[in-house]
Amino acid sequence: MNASAHDSLLIGIHSINSALSRAPKQLKAVMVAAECSNPRVKKLEESIRDQGIRVVTESRAVLDRRCDGQRHQDIIAEFEPGNTFVEKDLPRLLDSIEGIPLILVLDGVQDPHNLGACLRTAEAAGVNLVILPKDRSAGLTPVARRAASGAAEVLPILFATNLARVMRALKQWGVWLAGTTDRAGQDLYAADLNGPLALVMGSEGQGMRRLTAELCDFQLRIPMQGSVSSLNVSVATAVCLFEAMRQRAVS
Numbered sequence: 190m191n192a193s194a195h196d197s198l199l200i201g202i203h204s205i206n207s208a209l210s211r212a213p214k215q216l217k218a219v220m221v222a223a224e225c226s227n228p229r230v231k232k233l234e235e236s237i238r239d240q241g242i243r244v245v246t247e248s249r250a251v252l253d254r255r256c257d258g259q260r261h262q263d264i265i266a267e268f269e270p271g272n273t274f275v276e277k278d279l280p281r282l283l284d285s286i287e288g289i290p291l292i293l294v295l296d297g298v299q300d301p302h303n304l305g306a307c308l309r310t311a312e313a314a315g316v317n318l319v320i321l322p323k324d325r326s327a328g329l330t331p332v333a334r335r336a337a338s339g340a341a342e343v344l345p346i347l348f349a350t351n352l353a354r355v356m357r358a359l360k361q362w363g364v365w366l367a368g369t370t371d372r373a374g375q376d377l378y379a380a381d382l383n384g385p386l387a388l389v390m391g392s393e394g395q396g397m398r399r400l401t402a403e404l405c406d407f408q409l410r411i412p413m414q415g416s417v418s419s420l421n422v423s424v425a426t427a428v429c430l431f432e433a434m435r436q437r438a439v440s
Contacts, residue, residue: 199266200256200331202229207339208268209236215268215342216242222249225263233264235289246358259331274347276355280332282345284361286317290364290385291433294320296352296401298422301327304349305336306423307390314430320387323348356404359387368397368405370428371419377409382433390426 199205199216208216219237221230238244252261274282275313283290293311298304304327311319327333334341349355356366364385369377389405391397402408411420411428420428 197210197267198255198271199268199329199334200259201262201322201335202227202233202264203338204331204335205237205264206233206264206265209233209240209242211339212271212342213240213242215271216240217267217269218245219264219266220245220247220252220255221397222252222261222263223247227263227268230262230264248336255260256331268342270329270342272343272345276349276351277360279347282318282347283359283364289383289437290387291316291437292318292320292359292364292387293426293430294352294356294387294389295326295422295426296368296389296397297322297395298390299325299327299393301314301330301333302336303327303393303421304329305333305338305341305421307426308333308337308340308344308346310423310427310430312337312344314427314434316344316430319344319346320349320352321346322352323350325392331386350403353400353404356387356389360404360406365407366405368402368408369410369425370396370402370408371410371413373408373410374405375409377411377429377432380407380409382436386433388426388429388433390422393422400415402434 199208221234234244252265255265293316295307307379329341364387366387368389411425
């Protein structure tokens, strides 16, 4: 599935409540099922109306069709992302970063649940920018946004038409690229992650593509003690980002 900066549907109570509290200006209209009797939805609807956002009542069947069968809890929202960018925006985004940059590059994560989990972790770890390839990525689908628990609406996310070109631009900007692979010789916990850093994570199963790996300044592995040879990409992302955050906190 191609990534797109124009997915424009939030599904369910938590996703919409997160957007309302963190990025209300992105919400354009909310649709509530006429059959709804859930007090949580009613309370959320009241908060939405208080913000001056348009609320439309439709049958549950209409919501079912809009959501393509996904569980919507009787509420969905149309919104216009204000935090997604394209390659030409990269210099401005880098200039706007305060402090030492921490960037996450996701090279082709296909599962929207994994993508959402990576975004959630990135926001919690203080990542300044997430870079996704425009193609070969799950994209910011409603499923990914739900898994991100509000992070997808506030994190700056750049869609790269040519990921290698963006990675070269980061290097020219003085950002070090740290790839992750279980074949790397360097231990994550022995690496210095304090400087301007872009953590590069590969896709499920295949890992980083060849050119992506070649463009990295160094590669890291997460030490494993059990019989399992690798971690889920969202778990590996969390381990690496929080190690970077830990190092920066004590340096």
